[in-house]
Amino acid sequence: MMTKNQKQALAGAALLSFVLGSLHAFSVLLLAMEIDFGVSRSAASVTYSIALASLAAAVLMGHTLYARFTPAVYVTMVGMLAAAGCALAAFSSSMVFIWLGFGLIFGTANGLGYGYALQFSGRILPENRGFAMGLITAIYALGAVMFPIPLRIAANFGGWVAALLFLAICLLLISALSAISLKHSRMHYVADAQVETTTTKGLRPEITWLWFSYCGAVTAGLMIIGHATGIIEARGSNPLWITAAPIIIALANMVGSLLGGVLTDKRGGRSVLLCLSILSTAALLFMAFSSNWITTLIGLAIVGFAYGGTIAAYPAYISHRFGTMTGTVIYGRVFTAWAAAGLLGPSAAGVFFDQFNNYQAALILAALAAAVSLILLVTKIKSVSEAQ
Numbered sequence: 001m002m003t004k005n006q007k008q009a010l011a012g013a014a015l016l017s018f019v020l021g022s023l024h025a026f027s028v029l030l031l032a033m034e035i036d037f038g039v040s041r042s043a044a045s046v047t048y049s050i051a052l053a054s055l056a057a058a059v060l061m062g063h064t065l066y067a068r069f070t071p072a073v074y075v076t077m078v079g080m081l082a083a084a085g086c087a088l089a090a091f092s093s094s095m096v097f098i099w100l101g102f103g104l105i106f107g108t109a110n111g112l113g114y115g116y117a118l119q120f121s122g123r124i125l126p127e128n129r130g131f132a133m134g135l136i137t138a139i140y141a142l143g144a145v146m147f148p149i150p151l152r153i154a155a156n157f158g159g160w161v162a163a164l165l166f167l168a169i170c171l172l173l174i175s176a177l178s179a180i181s182l183k184h185s186r187m188h189y190v191a192d193a194q195v196e197t198t199t200t201k202g203l204r205p206e207i208t209w210l211w212f213s214y215c216g217a218v219t220a221g222l223m224i225i226g227h228a229t230g231i232i233e234a235r236g237s238n239p240l241w242i243t244a245a246p247i248i249i250a251l252a253n254m255v256g257s258l259l260g261g262v263l264t265d266k267r268g269g270r271s272v273l274l275c276l277s278i279l280s281t282a283a284l285l286f287m288a289f290s291s292n293w294i295t296t297l298i299g300l301a302i303v304g305f306a307y308g309g310t311i312a313a314y315p316a317y318i319s320h321r322f323g324t325m326t327g328t329v330i331y332g333r334v335f336t337a338w339a340a341a342g343l344l345g346p347s348a349a350g351v352f353f354d355q356f357n358n359y360q361a362a363l364i365l366a367a368l369a370a371a372v373s374l375i376l377l378v379t380k381i382k383s384v385s386e387a388q
Contacts (some may be wrong), residue, residue, distance in 0.1 A: 006187070017136045018140070082175070086101065088100065129319050135261065261313065285364070
């Protein structure tokens with residue numbers, strides 16, 4: 001049973017995660033950027049690519065900052081940095097400053113905040129860190145689901161400037177609420193380096209296998225998520241389900257995140273990841289050789305569920321496997337695989353579609369990526385009980 005302070009701390013971390021999830025509503029802003037700045041789709045898309053790379057770099061390095069400030073101060077700084085990046089992008093007349101503001105500054109703030117919320121939640125509930133981390137991951141996905149609607153309204157009303165200023169205001173207000181909740185919780189991010197070693201020299205082979213396994217799993221998920229509407233449209237669905245496909249995947253993602261974290265607490269993580277990899281591989285192969293849009297939609301939901309469970313279970317597994325402090329460092333390194341997958345997976349699917357005018361080859365490639373993750377989980381990655 002959680003105490004009042006734990007609930008307030010978890011609520012504060014969840015609020016921060018929610019507002020930072022807005023970064024992944026970027027596709028809504030593409031048209032406004034193209035119209036207002038007269039740039040190509042590829043030039044506009046570079047903004048999001050820079051943001052993803054900056055996010056991953058910040059998760060990798062963020063652990064050096066987490067314990068240097070109180071949670072309320074840290075969250076306030078993250079919110080102000082994120083809002084400043086959006087404001088800079090809003091008032092820019094050059095794509096270079098948009099890449100700097102939204103891509104580099106907001107992307108970096110996003111990684112600093114998301115990584116912090118994820119690791120802090122594990123410290124709030126050390127006995128149920130899988131549940132806590134899964135909740136933060138699910139709330140982050142919820143932000144990506146909820147923000148497209150108000151951002152589209154703002155963009156229709158005042159273009160790129162209105163949308164980015166709206167986002168900047170949301171970042172300031174919600175991060176302030178997060179800081180207040182964290183301050184009232186009276187809980188702190190404890191750097192337990194005194195009792196845990198952060199030396200990872202002898203763990204490099206295992207970290208490498210974790211990186212490739214994580215990369216294979218999330219490549220499959222990100223490739224499908226990035227092309228969900230295109231896949232459903234190519235299978236002959238009607239406009240209603242084409243529009244609904246990303247929402248269904250996002251909802252499945254959130255359910256997967258919650259269950260993945262909870263089951264990792266109970267099962268140790270490796271068995272959960274194995275099941276998720278099997279689910280994802282089977283669904284992708286089924287979609288590759290089925291032309292029916294209804295079964296394809298079901299398959300997309302399964303892949304979304306597996307992806308959500310994967311991104312929640314990996315940090316929880318790593319935390320259980322290596323301890324909180326060492327696990328934080330290792331997760332930062334493994335998370336760079338997500339950036340690589342985000343840059344390569346969706347673009348590869350686009351190339352295959354342009355080449356063959358269908359998604360079969362892309363789905364087979366995604367299934368192979370998920371299968372690589374499965375093989376590594378079976379042959380190279382230890383369970384928590386085996387490692388202890």
